[in-house]
Amino acid sequence: MLFRPLTERASLHPLEPWQAAEFAAFVDRARPHLAPWLPWARSITDEAQAHAFLQRYADAQARDAGRIYGIRLDGVLVGGTLFRVFTAASGVCEIGVWLMPDVQGQGLVTRAVEAMIDWAVRERGMSRVEWLTVPANERSQAVARRLGMRRDGVLRQAFPLGDERHDVEVWSLLATEWSGSAPAHR
Template identity: 50%
Template sequence: MFSLPLSDAHPAELRPLEPCHAEEFLAHMDRARANLDRFIGFASASTDRDSARATLQRYADRAAADTARIYGIWLAGTLVGGVMYPRFDAELGVAEIGVWAEPAGEGLGLVSAGVRHLIEYALVERGLHRVEWVTSSENARSRAVAERAGMRLDAVRRSAYPHNGVRHDKQVWSLLTEEWLASDQRARHLTRAA
């Protein structure tokens, strides 16, 4: 299995999150649930070992079909968050990126570092044209990650979707290949990765 370092300051790495990690993923969801459940559906869907494994198996199946992927962020050997492609469409040249973290994984730059790896993979290695970021307008932390990655706000779809009985405005952010290639964010990412 591969792992990518995420920080010089912290012992953190990015690795594929697979069905064999179900117990660890469940423990992580239990620590993160209060933080995540407002915005992320799989937090409330992964409440025991079987449902956690089913969540990860769905992503494994979709990774095999090249339509989605999920990666964990481990800090000092403990799963504290992750980054993902909820949607990866090579034919259309578009991938959506999503993230989550428990409190122990916040504020360290690990999620942003993971996002830069996903952007580089989608836009440069795979040759996609656009990455997207979809978030609730109420999720300030999520918006901040999109902004730090150099994404631009494309649209706000008012009252676009219900989650946990509340209707949310949906923000759609994007970054195009030519923007990423010319960005300071990519230059810093390549320097750190080297």
């Protein structure tokens, strides 16, 4: 999956280390919105750190252990998705997402994750796709529901961020439950 149109104006594409300057600029713009949810939104403060982050995913992809993608709207990086965990041997992967607040509500994340799930299940034979979120992130929970995921439970204080520990909700979708599109798009 190298490139996927999401709408007439939006696309999903790989994020690679050579795009570190653009990614660093995006993180700088998005930091106030993303920092409450994502540790890397706090730690990536320059191009070198952005390059190291993207290189970790390039290395993970080379090992078939993860991937990272950007969401572009009219050619501008406005968000992204990733396979934070991708374990082909066990057939389990975890998808994560982020998006600028001014482009939320357009279905970009749902379409992007739908494409990722379809690829993971149909092309790679994944049995289980996971989605983790903190209980306060209602938008993330709504996406999980739209994709047909089920809430498996809560891992109490499993996510350290800054000086706090947060609960984590675990949502999942099994390959046997996937028909190729989210229930809302069927």
